[in-house]
Amino acid sequence: MTFSSKLMVAGFSCMLTTATFAAEKISIMVAGIEKQIYLPVKLAEQLGYFAESGLDIEFLTDRNGNNAETELLSGSVQGVVGFYDHTINLQARGKLVKSVIQLTQTPGEALLVSEKASKEITSIAQLKGNSVGVTGLGSSTYTIFRFLAQKSGLKRSAINVLPVGAGDNFIAALMQGRIQAGISTEPTISRLTSTGRAKILLDLRGIKETRAAFGGSYPAACLYMPNAWIVSHRSEVQKIVTALGKALAYIQTHSAQEISEQMPVEFFANDKENYVLALKNGKEMYTADGIMPEGGPSTVLSVLQDFDKNVQGKSINLQNTFTNEFASSTMKCN
Template sequence: MKAMMKASRMLLLSKKRFTALLVALLTATAESAHADQKISIIVAGIEKQIYLPVKLAEQLGYFSQAGLDVELLTDRNGINAETQLLSGAVQGVVGFYDHTINLQARGKLVKSVILLTQTPGEAVLVSESASRNITSIAQLSGNAFGVTGLGSSTNLLIRYLAQQAGIKATAINIVPVGAGDNFIAALSQGRVQAGITTDPTISRLTSSGRAMVLLDLRNIKETRSALGGLYPAASLYMPNAWVATHRDEVQKMVTAIGKALTYIQTHTAAEIAEQMPVSFYANDKESYVVALKNSKEMFTTDGKMPDGGPETVLNVIKDFDKNLKGKHINLQNTFTNEFMSSTR
């Protein structure tokens, strides 16, 4: 009898162990399948320092640690990145926040789920040869000015800045020249006399003496003065519908990028640069580090949209984005801070 009871207990124990093993196996399989669901994010110029937190999160392994399979793609033109999102080729864009406003005006609802920078992180540059005649925005009249692309955020910004300086945007010959090496070539060859771009392109041109800074929108003080307040710029924006149906994935992505923002605030520019691919330095690591050191304040500390920020952006672009004419924009539908509470 005792032998039968012992055998029964052993059988029951074996069943419990089998059940526990089966549950663990199924859970692991589900987690693996979940991690295998690739999330494609396109960055509007992945080597640009304004988008540093996303690449840094990948380099530090924060995405994989969260169980995410994130693919970072790149296209230096924010308009092209936006097109990829609308086609369904990617799930999100790391680009300028103002695209969420433009898209809402066109009937496409997308929202920023984490804000990377609270300033444009850009500078208006003038070539060395033109710097003697152009010492202010007002003197850009009659000159060729380089922007990333027509309809881009850089295009909207220079048109606003021209208006504020008392000249018509049409008085400036706005030329789409792209970014990086293409921007440098256009300025160096005299195809444009001035332009607006980001680091590391800014530092490459200024450190070599080929250009001078006319207006620095990397720092908070000049941004407030020129644009009327903090200016939400670099962000991760995604379709509202995708965010609603993939809240767990969005939370993990926001948490990973939030950790990268914290890393930026708690490490030196040199330490951060060590984590980045060598190709990002453009053969000038020293200038890359100096640029990052001088502009770290552009990054948000918590990824949250600042109060009044969306209103500042709308005020800047409303007169120059033809899609906004006669449209009511619900700014509360263009961003969310709801995923930030779990990022620390």
């Protein structure tokens, strides 16, 4: 389901004057704005940080990161809040985009197995012959699962990978038995585990678990934009990054309960207590300052090179997939 929230107010940020001007509308696609991995976006909006920027920003949402990428390439949006791995994949296809702020330092996901299937499936290798759900084919959940499966010795043909979406759609697929396992994010993870409907086979919310799975930091949620647009709209990019940076700082200095109080009630899926629990369990995934974790790009590249035919054999310049410039300026302002 796609919805948008629009905000048009004049104000200021640390790099702006308070002069009123006719700003061009900036459209940003979020790959599932209600997902906690992308919480800093809605939190920044709720706290008025985007309003302070004076920008005319439209946030759109589509739970499939691949669809968000398509919208960017078509020019329909100027940025995507999705996973960093898209910047590498796109460069391999001749499209230059950069992460301008890194929101999470772990995938913030978990590989879940249904309660019924958990009696026989206790490891990734035992998923052989079963159906596994991902957000969409070619999505970041697909990328991560394919890597984990290959690492466990499972051939592509040994598992039926199905695109089942996220949230309620993912839960329905698991409960109906269309999939026996799948990768999802919070608050879906806690909605399933807190009620005993699913168990965690592999937890990728924490830093320690992520490093063990991938061999290093695995930067995930970020805001990425076309290089050309970044160069021609440096002031706008800085304002957007500043707003998101303030949200990251708020997360570091407030409890899960306090953060949840700022979020729209529809994000709670009729269970605010579970939403707070999910945020408490996954809070470690957020970066403190929006800076790319050291060594993170290399880890993601090695994952993609293991199985992604778009990336294999291609020369990738990782320095052209991200920049810390805007996040560093935000730190100085704050």
